Structure formats: C-alpha cells, structure tokens
Amino acid sequence: MKLQEGPPESWRLRLYTIIFEADTRAGRAFDLALVGLIVASVIVVMLDSIASVRARHGTVLTTLEWMFTLLFTAEYIARLSCVRHPLRYARSPYGIIDLIAVLPTYLAFLVPGLQALIDVRVLRLLRLFRILKLGAYVAEFGMLGRALAASRRKILVFMFFVMMVVTIMGTLMYVVEGPDNGFTSIPVSVYWAITTMTTVGFGDITPKTDLGRVIASAMMLLGWGTLAVPTGIVSAEFTAQRMGRAPTTRTCHECLSEGHLPSARFCRNCGARLPAWQSDEGLWKPEGEDRAEPS
Known part of the structure; x- marks a missing residue:
C-alpha cells in the first residue's frame, strides 16, 4: 500500500465521497450535520403532536417542518445525482426511507382535501421515518444489521x-x-x-x-x-x-454496499471494480496499480 496523488476528481465523485463515505473530514461533517437535522426534525414532529404546544407555536413548527423537508429534499436529489444508477438507489431500502422522509409533507400540501380526513394523521406520523435515516450515517447500525443477518x-x-x-x-x-x-x-x-x-x-x-x-x-x-x-x-x-474487518465506510459505486477494506480492488458483493479509497490522509491504492478513474 502507498499514498499517491491523483488527478483532480469529478464533482460527482467528490460529492459521492462526501455523501456516501465518512472517512474524510468533509464526509464526517456531512454525516454529523444530517444526524443533527434528523433528530431535530423528529423532535419537531413530536412537539407538533402536543395540542398545547401546537396552539402556541404552530407557525414556528410549520416553518421548521418545511425547512427540514426542503433540506432533506435537496439531500435526496444530491444522492440521486452522484450515484451511477439513480433508479437502483431510489429502489434501495435507504432510498425508499429518504423518499418517505419528505413525501408526507408534500402530500398534505398538494392535496388539501386530505386534511378533512382523520386518517391524514398517518401522513404526519410517516415523518417519524426520518429517524430510520440514522442507520445510514452511524457505522454501528450497519454492523448490528450484518450481525443480525x-x-x-x-x-x-x-x-x-x-x-x-x-x-x-x-x-x-x-x-x-x-x-x-x-x-x-x-x-x-x-x-x-x-x-x-x-x-x-x-x-x-x-x-x-x-x-x-x-x-x-x-x-x-x-x-x-x-x-x-x-x-x-x-x-x-x-x-x-x-x-x-477494518472499520471503513468505503462504498461500491455499483451496488452501494459499504465496509470494503482499504486494499480491496473489487466489490465483495457484485464484483465491480472499486475506485481508489479516499481518507483524510489522501488517496490509497494497491502497489503497482494505477488509480481507477471515475466514470
């Protein structure tokens, strides 16, 4: 293993590294910011369910809810724009959770008639699915899931x-x-x-x-x-x-599986070639092998 300088990466690869991997300073900052937003949004949903709080601070809670919805929408679009197979990610468990996290707010806004139905509360409760997004940013969640499997x-x-x-x-x-x-x-x-x-x-x-x-x-x-x-x-x-295995968040661009070793050349699940692993120390690749260029 040796550390080498590579050519400038494309914006998609840089964005992919920040969003899907947390072995760089920018990736960790992104994940921590998202965890804070998810927890804050869940707290807002819980406060909104208290009648006395909603009566006094309903406007503030609604404004915060729309802010969180727009931020999560931007994150969802960014994820789709930097992956090689957007439809595959959209149909993955995390992609579905990301969509559920923003969809109820838009549905309640686009279909005002739903407000007359008591069952519309289900749409509001679906916003609590945002807490499931935490699993994408905490490595121990993935380890626990693999242990259960x-x-x-x-x-x-x-x-x-x-x-x-x-x-x-x-x-x-x-x-x-x-x-x-x-x-x-x-x-x-x-x-x-x-x-x-x-x-x-x-x-x-x-x-x-x-x-x-x-x-x-x-x-x-x-x-x-x-x-x-x-x-x-x-x-x-x-x-x-x-x-x-070593605790990394190195992710395959084809099947989106993570946790590959820094020295791995191919994905252990789908066999696709892995791009060079990037961390705070720089770009790593196996000895005698040229850096894989992003497509």
Whole structure:
C-alpha cells in the first residue's frame, strides 16, 4: 500500500465521497450535520403532536417542518445525482426511507382535501421515518444489521424451540388449571405461557393450584435463560463483525454496499471494480496499480 496523488476528481465523485463515505473530514461533517437535522426534525414532529404546544407555536413548527423537508429534499436529489444508477438507489431500502422522509409533507400540501380526513394523521406520523435515516450515517447500525443477518438462522431455530416450549407448557396448564381458573382454552393457556416466559406477566390469568404455581415458577426461571440466548448469539456475531474487518465506510459505486477494506480492488458483493479509497490522509491504492478513474 502507498499514498499517491491523483488527478483532480469529478464533482460527482467528490460529492459521492462526501455523501456516501465518512472517512474524510468533509464526509464526517456531512454525516454529523444530517444526524443533527434528523433528530431535530423528529423532535419537531413530536412537539407538533402536543395540542398545547401546537396552539402556541404552530407557525414556528410549520416553518421548521418545511425547512427540514426542503433540506432533506435537496439531500435526496444530491444522492440521486452522484450515484451511477439513480433508479437502483431510489429502489434501495435507504432510498425508499429518504423518499418517505419528505413525501408526507408534500402530500398534505398538494392535496388539501386530505386534511378533512382523520386518517391524514398517518401522513404526519410517516415523518417519524426520518429517524430510520440514522442507520445510514452511524457505522454501528450497519454492523448490528450484518450481525443480525448472520445470526438469523440460529435465532429462527431458537424461536421455533421457544414456540414448542410455550405450546407444551400452555397445554399442560390448560389440563392442570382448567377453565374454572381462567385457562379457558389452549390458545389462552399458550398466551399465558408466552407472557410468563417473557417475564411480562400481565396478571389477567394466574394459576390457582399448587401444581400450577410450580409450573409457573419453572416458566419464570426458564424465561431468564430464554432472554439471554438470542442476546448471546447476536453479541457473538457483533464481535465477529468488529474483529473481521477494518472499520471503513468505503462504498461500491455499483451496488452501494459499504465496509470494503482499504486494499480491496473489487466489490465483495457484485464484483465491480472499486475506485481508489479516499481518507483524510489522501488517496490509497494497491502497489503497482494505477488509480481507477471515475466514470
């Protein structure tokens, strides 16, 4: 690996590096500014739902909402303009979230008749989807998502085991307690087993017999271990994610996957050639290889 100077980059590549990657000072500043805007916009939506606050500061909240909407619209357009495949990004999960973040405000403005419908509140609540945009700017969100994806089969097997346990224990409680003590059917008894195993215990159904209380006690103790198992599975995968690769935000221009090593030449997902990785120290490329020019 060595550091080399390259020719001036195109505005699309510079904009792409700032928006989609955070290994440069400008990229980190952009991400931090967006995180602040997202949190502030969510706070405005929450304040707007309080009647007394809306009555006193409704004009200010509306003005702020439009400011956030215009800023997020400009960000969405900038993202589409700097990627190689705008339609692919628009159909990606983050692209859909970006669109949902701005669409409700425009819909409520363009279709005034919707204000007469009670269900129009759904459009206002959709603005809270902006908080999902945080996942695009915090590296740990991506690591957690990859850890969950890697452990999904183990979690599914564990959930299947839990369903068998609550079904058997619920059926047993139905036989022991019976309808006279509130266990009127097997589904109701399974519901009791789920609330007991998850340590929620609403208290609407409780065992009255001694044997039923022994079974309930065993279910409560089993619940502690039940909650610990998936936590351990995800924690192990999360640790593997942290140990497995260097923490960069290097992004493929073709499929928009991120987290590639600084020395990588091709995308690990789609195989496309990666442009040189840029950080605060400059432009890096493998030894003996010319810098990939942006297209």
